[in-house]
Amino acid sequence: MTDAHRLDCEAQANDCRFIVQSEDETEAISLAQSHMREAHGKDFTDDELREEHLQTV
Ligand SMILES: [Zn+2]
Numbered sequence: 001m002t003d004a005h006r007l008d009c010e011a012q013a014n015d016c017r018f019i020v021q022s023e024d025e026t027e028a029i030s031l032a033q034s035h036m037r038e039a040h041g042k043d044f045t046d047d048e049l050r051e052e053h054l055q056t057v
Contacts, residue, residue, distance in 0.1 A: 006057045007032045007049070009039075016040070021057070028054060 005028035009018035018035055022028040029049050036042045036049075044053070 003056045005029075006055050007053050008055070009035065025050070025054070 002023050004021050004023050005025045006019065006021040007028065009016040009020075009032075016039065018039065020028050020031045020035065022031070029046050032049050032053065033044060033046070036044050
């Protein structure tokens with residue numbers, strides 16, 4: 001079974017229902033990064049997202 005990488009924005013920002021889920025970690029990070037920047041004006045590095053925000057499901 002393949003793991004999926006998931007970021008649930010609701011856990012980070014109230015009122016945001018954005019969820020990224022992908023089997024491709026690079027893609028999940030890049031989608032999450034754009035969302036954080038465009039929707040929340042926050043910049044995260046790849047490492048920050050990978051270590052602190054992405055869950056493996
Ligand atoms: Zn969000």
